[in-house]
Amino acid sequence: MSRLAGRVALVTGGLRGIGQATVERLLHEGASVVVADLDESPDGALGQNSSYVRLDVGDEGQWQATVAAIQAQFGRLDILVANAGIGGTGPIREITLEDWHRTLRVNLDGVFLATKHCADLLAQSGRNHRGGASIINISSIMGLVALPGAGPYNASKGGVRLLTKSTALEFAASKLPIRVNSVHPGFVETPLLMATSDANALAFYTAGTPMGRMAQPSEIASAVAFLASDDASFMTGSEMVVDGGWTAQ
Amino acid sequence: MAKLDGKIALITGGTAGIGEAAVRRFAADGAQVIFTGSNEAAAKRVSAETGAHFRRSAVEDPAAWDQLSGWIREQFGRLDIAFANAGIEAGDGSVEHISIEGWDRIIAVNLTGVMLTCQAAVRLMRDNPDGTGSIIVNSSMSAYKPMGNFIAYSTTKGALVALTKSVAIHCANQGLKIRANSIHPGVVETDLIKNIIAKQADPAAARAAYEGMAPLNRMGQVDEIAALVAFLASDEAAFITGSEYSIDGGSTAGMMGV
Numbered sequence: 236m237s238r239l240a241g242r243v244a245l246v247t248g249g250l251r252g253i254g255q256a257t258v259e260r261l262l263h264e265g266a267s268v269v270v271a272d273l274d275e276s277p278d279g280a281l282g283q284n285s286s287y288v289r290l291d292v293g294d295e296g297q298w299q300a301t302v303a304a305i306q307a308q309f310g311r312l313d314i315l316v317a318n319a320g321i322g323g324t325g326p327i328r329e330i331t332l333e334d335w336h337r338t339l340r341v342n343l344d345g346v347f348l349a350t351k352h353c354a355d356l357l358a359q360s361g362r363n364h365r366g367g368a369s370i371i372n373i374s375s376i377m378g379l380v381a382l383p384g385a386g387p388y389n390a391s392k393g394g395v396r397l398l399t400k401s402t403a404l405e406f407a408a409s410k411l412p413i414r415v416n417s418v419h420p421g422f423v424e425t426p427l428l429m430a431t432s433d434a435n436a437l438a439f440y441t442a443g444t445p446m447g448r449m450a451q452p453s454e455i456a457s458a459v460a461f462l463a464s465d466d467a468s469f470m471t472g473s474e475m476v477v478d479g480g481w482t483a484q
Numbered sequence: 485m486a487k488l489d490g491k492i493a494l495i496t497g498g499t500a501g502i503g504e505a506a507v508r509r510f511a512a513d514g515a516q517v518i519f520t521g522s523n524e525a526a527a528k529r530v531s532a533e534t535g536a537h538f539r540r541s542a543v544e545d546p547a548a549w550d551q552l553s554g555w556i557r558e559q560f561g562r563l564d565i566a567f568a569n570a571g572i573e574a575g576d577g578s579v580e581h582i583s584i585e586g587w588d589r590i591i592a593v594n595l596t597g598v599m600l601t602c603q604a605a606v607r608l609m610r611d612n613p614d615g616t617g618s619i620i621v622n623s624s625m626s627a628y629k630p631m632g633n634f635i636a637y638s639t640t641k642g643a644l645v646a647l648t649k650s651v652a653i654h655c656a657n658q659g660l661k662i663r664a665n666s667i668h669p670g671v672v673e674t675d676l677i678k679n680i681i682a683k684q685a686d687p688a689a690a691r692a693a694y695e696g697m698a699p700l701n702r703m704g705q706v707d708e709i710a711a712l713v714a715f716l717a718s719d720e721a722a723f724i725t726g727s728e729y730s731i732d733g734g735s736t737a738g739m740m741g742v
Binding site for chain 2: 400401403404407408410421445446447450451454455457458461466467468469470471472473474475476477478479480482483484
């Protein structure tokens with residue numbers, strides 16, 4: 236498959252989990268991929284046609300530098316996957332303001348800054364193909380339904396959902412050829428979730444999902460790749476829920 | 485691309501519009517396609533161009549489903565994909581003006597017809613050796629933005645959201661790997677819409693009005709809708725069930741403001 240041949244993509248949080256699977260998938264479809272994450276350098280080899288940039292998505296100065304580097308190296312950006320995210324749980328009466336800000340900074344500020352700083356380059360590149368450029372923001376089913384004790388995470392992912400729709404409408408009204416959609420994964424077997432969940436939690440994720448299992452990261456990446464491609468040319472402001480039926484029950 | 489290689493697909497209302505585009509896309513993606521409808525002349529053309537099999541069958545008729553299901557079992561031995569697409573709007577009106585005949589007919593085709601499509605599909609799919617299947621229900625953005633002068637159409641399209649989720653949850657509870665999802669297209673430039681535009685006193689103004697319904701300021705094309713259907717039909721969407729996917733150029737994302 237090469238439906239993304241010649242396109243350049245940026246994936247934040249691209250070294251692990253859904254981000255890593257997305258990088259692999261976009262490479263497989265022919266895109267050149269800039270992988271952004273917090274590590275000083277990637278642990279293993281990245282795929283051919285990929286490069287690495289260290290990026291704290293909550294830091295505006297680093298965003299300016301990253302976009303300038305992509306402009307210099309490729310002169311274009313077709314696909315932005317705002318995937319970087321962290322957890323944010325705890326009883327609301329006990330969470331510190333610092334903890335709250337930490338989650339919102341990465342999960343929501345990070346998406347805002349990504350959109351703000353990539354939009355000009357995306358708009359230039361998007362004029363060259365039917366579906367325009369594509370921003371895919373990774374929200375969560377926790378951006379649609381709440382979980383007790385997940386206040387900061389719920390707030391951040393719900394924020395991503397409506398920031399996505401507002402941006403989609405704004406770009407459409409401004410005739411910028413950039414589609415903006417959100418993806419809402421259910422429980423996914425990511426290294427982060429598997430490492431931070433005890434047996435009870437894993438049983439809850441599995442049994443609570445109507446399909447009776449958790450998702451593989453590649454099953455989220457396939458939805459991202461669809462939104463990135465011209466197959467999704469009439470989709471903007473939409474939410475793709477990929478949750479094994481969690482929110483339908 | 486051939487991501488539907490080897491799959492057997494059924495599409496209701498496949499002789500025009502989104503249904504016809506789905507026949508073409510599924511065939512191009514490698515599926516063997518069966519489609520239904522009532523326009524035999526159009527069906528012949530689509531069959532000749534795609535190799536898809538046409539069966540004249542009415543979605544609202546339970547006896548017709550027994551026949552069609554039996555034929556699929558006999559000819560193909562399985563069913564992997566069902567696109568419940570057939571729908572009508574003729575005879576609709578506002579709450580003050582719709583006739584009971586118009587109401588009953590639209591409920592029969594758009595709602596009962598989709599239930600019967602899902603029923604036949606699940607009964608066939610549960611016997612597949614690998615137990616998998618994908619059902620895609622064609623609802624509409626009218627499920628979220630009902631039209632005042634199309635009460636029956638809007639009501640059936642809203643009901644399809646719950647119908648689809650019920651099918652998805654039933655299948656999951658049964659341990660079946662049969663997925664069910666609904667799609668919600670905005671205004672799509674089908675032949676039906678083109679004809680409506682052409683008949684207006686000022687076709688250009690009518691076209692502009694339809695285009696202006698979407699923030700993207702254009703109508704969707706039938707192949708764009710078919711592309712989403714093909715994605716949901718494929719194994720790419722293996723973890724997607726019970727979901728509602730809008731495909732409307734931003735129409736339901738919010739208000740455009742001034």
